Amino acid sequence: MRIAVMGAGAVGCYFGGLLARAGHDVVLIGRPLHVEAIRRQGLRMETATFDQAVPLRAETEASAARGSDLVLFCVKSADTVEAAEQLRPYLAADTLLLSMQNGVDNAERMREVLRQPVSAAVVYVATGMVGPGHVKHYGRGELVIEPATGDAQAAQALIAAGVPTEISANVRGALWSKLLINCAYNALSALTQQPYGRLVEGEGVWAVLEDLVTEGLAVAQADGVQVEGDVREAVRKIAVTMPGQLSSTARDLARGKRTEIDHLNGHLVRRGEALGVPTPANRVLHALVRLMEQAPH
Structure with a gap:
């Protein structure tokens, strides 16, 4: 799959990095500090089971999401509408956006801006950016996602990448x-x-x-x-x-x-x-x- 991570902080880098390790074409869209480090040396992923630099693309502009099958939407809640509007010109009609944010109403706010399928996700993970382009995983890592067009393919990719993922109606x-x-x-x-x-x-x-x-x-x-x-x-x-x-x-x-x-x-x-x-x-x-x-x- 072609996957973009919009707002590649600790959560986005962790899940995007796992998907890249599993062979997917992943681009991280984030702040210049992290983007520059990832371009130079890859995304350093430090977990309980591995510590390695994962090669993947990193950009600062929303246009990097062009052609994506799946967008992991990880921006801060206050930036939801603005980030969705930035993405809108570059999304295909069937691109699935997975809202992996804190709060309970971000997916609804995204749907007011976008025509693409949007799935709210509950993220149970402890991660942190401990340096430029360096994400550390402290624990857990499961997702519960809302039914939406394309959900099965997204869940299958995540599960194969080592992310326990459940599709739930509630x-x-x-x-x-x-x-x-x-x-x-x-x-x-x-x-x-x-x-x-x-x-x-x-x-x-x-x-x-x-x-x-x-x-x-x-x-x-x-x-x-x-x-x-x-x-x-x-x-x-x-x-x-x-x-x-x-x-x-x-x-x-x-x-x-x-x-x-x-x-x-x-x-x-x-x-x-x-x-x-x-x-x-x-x-x-x-x-x-x-x-x-x-x-x-």
């Missing part, structure tokens, strides 16, 4: 489950700059996590969402299975970058307002992270 419920986990941990990790394992050792933190999840489940119920799995148990497990992990929001804040908090706790606050469900704990964390974004660095 991706919305899985996206909300991940959203509630992110709303529990991301802002607290960002504001304290602490990894999950250390974070939960703080006085009163488990009670705050419980408040955040309870509010999120109430909003989901009012919104008619059938949340997948036991979110409270999933939140408890995160601190055990990923004790050294800093949230993506924490990394963005530390680098002085705009976070995705508007599409995490901020989304819950907005949906809660629309549905008449109070979300005081989520509102406080959203406001605090937004204030930290605006603080001088």
